[in-house]
Amino acid sequence: MKLNILGCYSATPRTFTNPTAQVLEINNHHFLIDCGEGTQVQLRRHKIKFNRIKHVFISHLHGDHCFGLVGLISTMRLLTREADLHIYAPKGLKQVITLQMKLANSWTDYQLVFHELTSTESELIFEDDKVEVYTIPLDHRVYTNGFLFKEKEGERKLDMNAVLNADIDVAYYRKLKQGFDVLNNTGEIIKNETVTSAPEKPKSYAFCSDTAYKEDIVPLITGVDVLYHESTFLEQHAQLAPKTKHSTAKEAAKIASKAHVGKLILGHYSTRYDDLNVFKTEANAYFENVELADDGKVFEF
Amino acid sequence: MKLNILGCYSATPRTFTNPTAQVLEINNHHFLIDCGEGTQVQLRRHKIKFNRIKHVFISHLHGDHCFGLVGLISTMRLLTREADLHIYAPKGLKQVITLQMKLANSWTDYQLVFHELTSTESELIFEDDKVEVYTIPLDHRVYTNGFLFKEKEGERKLDMNAVLNADIDVAYYRKLKQGFDVLNNTGEIIKNETVTSAPEKPKSYAFCSDTAYKEDIVPLITGVDVLYHESTFLEQHAQLAPKTKHSTAKEAAKIASKAHVGKLILGHYSTRYDDLNVFKTEANAYFENVELADDGKVFEF
Numbered sequence: 001m002k003l004n005i006l007g008c009y010s011a012t013p014r015t016f017t018n019p020t021a022q023v024l025e026i027n028n029h030h031f032l033i034d035c036g037e038g039t040q041v042q043l044r045r046h047k048i049k050f051n052r053i054k055h056v057f058i059s060h061l062h063g064d065h066c067f068g069l070v071g072l073i074s075t076m077r078l079l080t081r082e083a084d085l086h087i088y089a090p091k092g093l094k095q096v097i098t099l100q101m102k103l104a105n106s107w108t109d110y111q112l113v114f115h116e117l118t119s120t121e122s123e124l125i126f127e128d129d130k131v132e133v134y135t136i137p138l139d140h141r142v143y144t145n146g147f148l149f150k151e152k153e154g155e156r157k158l159d160m161n162a163v164l165n166a167d168i169d170v171a172y173y174r175k176l177k178q179g180f181d182v183l184n185n186t187g188e189i190i191k192n193e194t195v196t197s198a199p200e201k202p203k204s205y206a207f208c209s210d211t212a213y214k215e216d217i218v219p220l221i222t223g224v225d226v227l228y229h230e231s232t233f234l235e236q237h238a239q240l241a242p243k244t245k246h247s248t249a250k251e252a253a254k255i256a257s258k259a260h261v262g263k264l265i266l267g268h269y270s271t272r273y274d275d276l277n278v279f280k281t282e283a284n285a286y287f288e289n290v291e292l293a294d295d296g297k298v299f300e301f
Numbered sequence: 302m303k304l305n306i307l308g309c310y311s312a313t314p315r316t317f318t319n320p321t322a323q324v325l326e327i328n329n330h331h332f333l334i335d336c337g338e339g340t341q342v343q344l345r346r347h348k349i350k351f352n353r354i355k356h357v358f359i360s361h362l363h364g365d366h367c368f369g370l371v372g373l374i375s376t377m378r379l380l381t382r383e384a385d386l387h388i389y390a391p392k393g394l395k396q397v398i399t400l401q402m403k404l405a406n407s408w409t410d411y412q413l414v415f416h417e418l419t420s421t422e423s424e425l426i427f428e429d430d431k432v433e434v435y436t437i438p439l440d441h442r443v444y445t446n447g448f449l450f451k452e453k454e455g456e457r458k459l460d461m462n463a464v465l466n467a468d469i470d471v472a473y474y475r476k477l478k479q480g481f482d483v484l485n486n487t488g489e490i491i492k493n494e495t496v497t498s499a500p501e502k503p504k505s506y507a508f509c510s511d512t513a514y515k516e517d518i519v520p521l522i523t524g525v526d527v528l529y530h531e532s533t534f535l536e537q538h539a540q541l542a543p544k545t546k547h548s549t550a551k552e553a554a555k556i557a558s559k560a561h562v563g564k565l566i567l568g569h570y571s572t573r574y575d576d577l578n579v580f581k582t583e584a585n586a587y588f589e590n591v592e593l594a595d596d597g598k599v600f601e602f
Contacts, residue, residue: 011375011376011379012376012379012380013341013342013345013372013376014342014345015342015345015346037338037339037341037369037372038338038339038342040314040338041314041315041316041339044314044315044316045316061401061404061405062405062407063371063372063375063401063405063407064375067368067371067372067375067401068338070364070368071314071338071364071368074312074364074365074368075312075313075314078312078313079313090404092400092404093404095400096397096400096401096404099393099396099397099400100362100364100368100397103362103391103393103394103397103443104362104363104364104443105442105443106363106364141406142404142405142406
């Protein structure tokens with residue numbers, strides 16, 4: 001898995017920071033998560049090809065998380081895209097984008113497939129043979145979801161020396177990878193675990209922005225390898241957090257600690273703070289493995 | 302008058318160019334003309350204060366001319382703007398922006414005043430005591446207007462030596478500036494032109510983008526000091542111009558020549574061209590005073 005942070009600052013625009021957008025590379029997918037204004041330029045800057053993106057996940061309909069999407073859709077049209085584009089977003093975005101395309105008389109030649117989200121319970125919204133994506137209902141000023149990206153359990157790995165020694169026909173390799181015991185060429189039963197090893201532990205990533213402190217999400221994200229959790233504020237402005245339905249670095253760290261995640265990445269910083277290291281220091285008092293998101297930063301895990 | 306080019310390239314986004322947006326400073330106004338994605342960041346970059354902008358003119362509803370507006374409106378809200386914002390745009394933009402604000406539950410505290418344009422004839426859309434703005438109906442794939450910004454004739458200038466010598470009471474100065482003859486302190490009629498001089502010639506600027514070659518606009522823009530006319534293509538791609546309803550540099554120059562404008566500024570270049578100087582060379586064969594727009598360039602006239 002590779003997480004490309006295209007933008008990780010809160011709404012007020014500056015010449016040197018970008019609103020929320022990320023690309024998660026996972027099992028050959030390039031999932032775009034949120035799409036603030038300027039995301040298409042950030043994709044260009046970080047050399048992520050537009051046609052690699054087939055699925056877009058929008059957390060909520062505040063502008064700093066979605067105003068860049070219609071421009072990206074329009075550019076994909078100019079680039080004569082043919083592949084479908086799936087958009088998972090709160091109900092309403094389809095209406096806006098359809099209206100904008102109608103007014104511009106610029107319908108896409110490719111298919112826009114909107115998956116409109118309305119549930120306040122976590123739900124499975126994407127699945128293929130290797131990956132699942134679930135919503136994480138959050139607590140913000142408008143209807144908002146985080147997203148949980150989970151690899152499925154992979155196939156067992158063949159120990160080729162053991163397989164050859166056991167004299168197993170190649171026709172049974174597929175069954176071995178699926179965990180079955182098989183017969184060898186001399187009719188002997190070969191126990192699966194003697195010739196295979198366990199698959200790599202499936203990885204998982206949880207994206208939680210924007211949200212007030214919400215302990216309800218802990219069961220959903222327990223044990224994820226990486227949690228991105230917003231930390232708009234520091235504790236010195238803790239009184240603003242519930243009012244604006246955002247979190248502090250301390251609160252993000254408390255969630256990370258309760259959910260026993262592998263790593264916490266902080267982001268969605270208010271532009272009032274010049275020194276981001278204070279976010280890490282504040283969070284470190286409650287959780288050890290903390291990293292700071294920054295525009296253009298890439299995390300591999 | 303001062304014209305700040307914030308972006309002057311056609312739709313396909315790049316990391317080093319911007320879609321159309323300009324700020325025209327004229328008689329204490331800061332008129333924003335078109336507002337492609339990223340305009341708010343370009344305003345920051347070029348240190349133009351958001352609260353100086355009270356009037357926005359949108360030529361048409363293609364994304365590279367208007368997708369930045371909702372973000373700018375949202376940021377003005379975050380900055381606790383109180384002044385009205387007037388938006389002159391084709392019918393439809395009000396509906397889009399209202400829907401976006403509704404979905405984000407983010408109504409502005411200041412007043413958004415939409416002036417929806419539908420006429421296919423030139424019309425006066427803004428007027429105060431010093432400036433008038435007219436639409437220039439253009440020929441593009443969707444309903445499109447250029448804009449003509451005209452200073453009104455100013456007041457005559459007092460020749461203070463002559464005024465004092467003529468023994469005119471200060472109470473008559475206003476009348477003198479308005480061009481009237483007046484009585485002096487000894488009851489003598491003083492001819493206006495003996496104590497005043499003509500006002501400076503009012504300046505004018507015409508913005509014409511996007512459009513196919515359209516000779517009909519010539520009477521509307523005849524004699525303007527500066528004409529910005531799109532030149533998406535060079536003559537080598539002349540066959541694309543009528544198809545996409547854009548112009549070539551040659552066509553822009555022919556319009557400038559027929560309208561006897563003072564200066565022609567070219568812009569809205571297709572991103573297929575690396576060397577912009579060819580646009581100037583091509584136009585110069587038909588019109589002498591040609592300049593090339595570029596992002597961040599400022600024209601004073």
